[in-house]
Amino acid sequence: MQVSVAKNTATNYLVILIRTFQGLLVTRWMVGFLGDSGYGLWTLLWTFFGYALLMDFGVGIAGQKYTSHELFKRDIRHYNSIISMIFTFHSLMTLLILLGVFIASFFLEKLFNVHDPEQLAYCRKCFFVFSIGSALIFPLCLFSELMVGLHKIYIKNYIDCGFRICELVGFLIILKLGGGLYEIIWFVIILMAVERSFTGFCVSRYIPGFRLRFHLFDRQVFHEVFGFSSGTYFVSLARLLRTQTRNPIISRYCGLGSVGILQLSSRLSGLCNQAISQYNANVRPVTAQLYHRGRFRMLRCFIIKSMQWNMFMCCLFIIPAFFLRDEAIVALFKKEITPLIHTLSFFSLLGTFNWLVVTQIPSSVLLMCEKHHLHAWTSMAEALVVVFLNILFLRAGTSIICVEVISFCASVVLFFVVRYPVMQKLIHGNALHDLWSIYVPSLLASVPAAVALFFCKKLLLGHVHEFLLCAVCGIVYAVIYAATAWHFLIGRTKKELWKRRVMTRVRKHLLKA
Numbered sequence: 001m002q003v004s005v006a007k008n009t010a011t012n013y014l015v016i017l018i019r020t021f022q023g024l025l026v027t028r029w030m031v032g033f034l035g036d037s038g039y040g041l042w043t044l045l046w047t048f049f050g051y052a053l054l055m056d057f058g059v060g061i062a063g064q065k066y067t068s069h070e071l072f073k074r075d076i077r078h079y080n081s082i083i084s085m086i087f088t089f090h091s092l093m094t095l096l097i098l099l100g101v102f103i104a105s106f107f108l109e110k111l112f113n114v115h116d117p118e119q120l121a122y123c124r125k126c127f128f129v130f131s132i133g134s135a136l137i138f139p140l141c142l143f144s145e146l147m148v149g150l151h152k153i154y155i156k157n158y159i160d161c162g163f164r165i166c167e168l169v170g171f172l173i174i175l176k177l178g179g180g181l182y183e184i185i186w187f188v189i190i191l192m193a194v195e196r197s198f199t200g201f202c203v204s205r206y207i208p209g210f211r212l213r214f215h216l217f218d219r220q221v222f223h224e225v226f227g228f229s230s231g232t233y234f235v236s237l238a239r240l241l242r243t244q245t246r247n248p249i250i251s252r253y254c255g256l257g258s259v260g261i262l263q264l265s266s267r268l269s270g271l272c273n274q275a276i277s278q279y280n281a282n283v284r285p286v287t288a289q290l291y292h293r294g295r296f297r298m299l300r301c302f303i304i305k306s307m308q309w310n311m312f313m314c315c316l317f318i319i320p321a322f323f324l325r326d327e328a329i330v331a332l333f334k335k336e337i338t339p340l341i342h343t344l345s346f347f348s349l350l351g352t353f354n355w356l357v358v359t360q361i362p363s364s365v366l367l368m369c370e371k372h373h374l375h376a377w378t379s380m381a382e383a384l385v386v387v388f389l390n391i392l393f394l395r396a397g398t399s400i401i402c403v404e405v406i407s408f409c410a411s412v413v414l415f416f417v418v419r420y421p422v423m424q425k426l427i428h429g430n431a432l433h434d435l436w437s438i439y440v441p442s443l444l445a446s447v448p449a450a451v452a453l454f455f456c457k458k459l460l461l462g463h464v465h466e467f468l469l470c471a472v473c474g475i476v477y478a479v480i481y482a483a484t485a486w487h488f489l490i491g492r493t494k495k496e497l498w499k500r501r502v503m504t505r506v507r508k509h510l511l512k513a
Helices: 002-056 059-068 076-112 117-136 138-149 153-176 181-206 219-244 246-254 256-265 267-293 296-333 339-368 372-395 401-427 431-460 466-488 492-512
Strands: none
Touching (some): 002 153, 002 181, 059 138, 076 117, 117 138, 117 181, 138 153, 138 267, 219 246, 219 372, 246 401, 256 296, 267 339, 339 372, 372 401
């Protein structure tokens, strides 16, 4: 399992390097060629695709869970029945998605806040192609969940890397040839269909006897799958309500330009999230497997170490990003910093920090350890409160900063009231001791590095280019943080073990020489 987790995590970072490079170039190209409104429309269309995931009803994660339990090794026929039913269900949901596209088409003028007939016609054309294409490839999303359940995330990552490079080349060719958003959408939809089909082919190679067919609902299989997926569906619904309603609400009350500004301000926090969260793809399948086998001591150790790792990585990336966010946005996106972007980027980074070190892992534990219904209802209540407050404040004319602040406060309250106490009972942990071991050492280690970064920035600001300033200050912070982390985070026993390993390898190399 350790080898699988390490390989999955390492290839996740390979994917993130390619995605980061691709994301930076694509963002600059789209803002440069299409403007803020075009980029805002592109972002809004991806939001609608997020709504399509509501039609999953949590059954995709059920497929991941049964695959993690290795049901296909014990009863391949029963496993095929479960996965086939999930695929059939997704196929039927495609029809509902298409119905939703038809209904939404009557409200595009208000939703996009666009009144020019020519511009509205173009937006409508982009909307139809993107939405219908996303609906048709929706059932193929199942294969990615199965690959995660197989602990073969690294295979999925290799596929992702290849297709992301193809996507980047395609974007460049289309924009250079004078194409617009409409042509880009066609290209992306076709590429997504090919990628997911190839992932399905790989799944069939790793599960001997795997057969996928349209399967009429079997009562026993239905109750088995939907007993779990009903809870996970509401969890997914709650998260989508929180994240995917922001852009339409902002578009409705503030316009497409504000959507583009919010997305641009959150790009830095998105990069930090990608750099930190790649290990977390292992949490759900490993948690499900350990809990199913009854290895609670190992589960507690795995969860605490996972949260410690997240905290360590957040302090490594997000704390320097707080200090260097203005310079980083200028260097990466060539965008003039306004007071709104300055404040939005701060709260966006704070929200990412909260998601990674407070919310994500406890949520995965509750989901995979038979507390999915409790997690579902509390998450839904949180989402409804957040959406209601967003509408209330934006309608009253409050700045879009309130969207980030409300989301952050709601997550922190729910963590201390529900998620953390319940998680501690499931893993038989010590609440105060675990809180201290997870959060305090990394924070203490980051203080000297943050002080050094502050003075380094003050010394270089205005004398060097923004990119060079970020690079130098980031390196200074990372070196000092690594040194202090060695003192605060690594115990004496592990230090001695690592020293012995290093010295053993050095002696081997010297003997060979």
